[in-house]
Amino acid sequence: MSHSRPFLPSYGIAAILLIGAIFVSGALWKLGDVREIQLSQASVQTGVANVGGPFSLIDQDGVRRTEKDFLGRHMLVFFGFTYCPDVCPTTLAVLSAALNEIGPASESIVPVLITVDPARDTPETLRPYLLSFGSNFVGLTGTAEEIAAVANAYHVYYEIVENEGGDYTLDHSAAIYLMGPDGKFVTNYTPNMSPDAIAADLRKSALGES
Ligand code: NI
Numbered sequence: 001m002s003h004s005r006p007f008l009p010s011y012g013i014a015a016i017l018l019i020g021a022i023f024v025s026g027a028l029w030k031l032g033d034v035r036e037i038q039l040s041q042a043s044v045q046t047g048v049a050n051v052g053g054p055f056s057l058i059d060q061d062g063v064r065r066t067e068k069d070f071l072g073r074h075m076l077v078f079f080g081f082t083y084c085p086d087v088c089p090t091t092l093a094v095l096s097a098a099l100n101e102i103g104p105a106s107e108s109i110v111p112v113l114i115t116v117d118p119a120r121d122t123p124e125t126l127r128p129y130l131l132s133f134g135s136n137f138v139g140l141t142g143t144a145e146e147i148a149a150v151a152n153a154y155h156v157y158y159e160i161v162e163n164e165g166g167d168y169t170l171d172h173s174a175a176i177y178l179m180g181p182d183g184k185f186v187t188n189y190t191p192n193m194s195p196d197a198i199a200a201d202l203r204k205s206a207l208g209e210s
Pocket of ligand 1: 087
């Protein structure tokens with residue numbers, strides 16, 4: 001009979017403690033999410049976010065490029081990789097369409113893909129890939145350390161995900177950063193924005209049109 005059992009046997013207390021711990025860690029996790037969202041909104045609103053900075057990388061022609069080479073022009077910086085099946089090619093196509101829509105005035109805006117997969121994205125891989133989006137695209141690669149440093153400067157997350165069979169893909173954040181002629185962060189866009197919306201904002205934020 002179970003009548004003689006204590007109200008809360010020790011395993012019951014353990015279970016309650018465990019559920020409590022899961023609840024608390026879940027709440028902390030959520031809190032982290034909220035903070036991240038608030039930080040990214042703050043950066044968009046103030047336009048003075050601490051995003052970007054010096055880099056030294058190799059372009060698709062094998063030439064070493066630094067942030068100084070882009071001073072005087074705007075950069076549209078996107079992190080991705082050529083093996084990406086969906087988000088990256090879609091984003092590059094959207095940027096290409098937005099710049100085409102602006103026309104010749106967009107020559108002062110340089111779209112830049114910085115690879116998060118430097119092991120596979122050599123200059124030889126980047127060159128034909130980017131040509132399919134336009135001759136104005138600059139692709140940048142480097143050593144694993146150089147890529148880690150520039151991703152860190154732009155607050156970009158990326159992670160190798162191993163597939164079965166020894167192959168791999170990457171998870172990565174997909175923000176598009178507009179950097180000013182002084183190399184400083186201006187604003188950012190998301191890959192789900194239309195070419196129209198990006199073009200309209202670029203006219204305002206980069207070309208000073210009202
Ligand atoms: Ni991608």
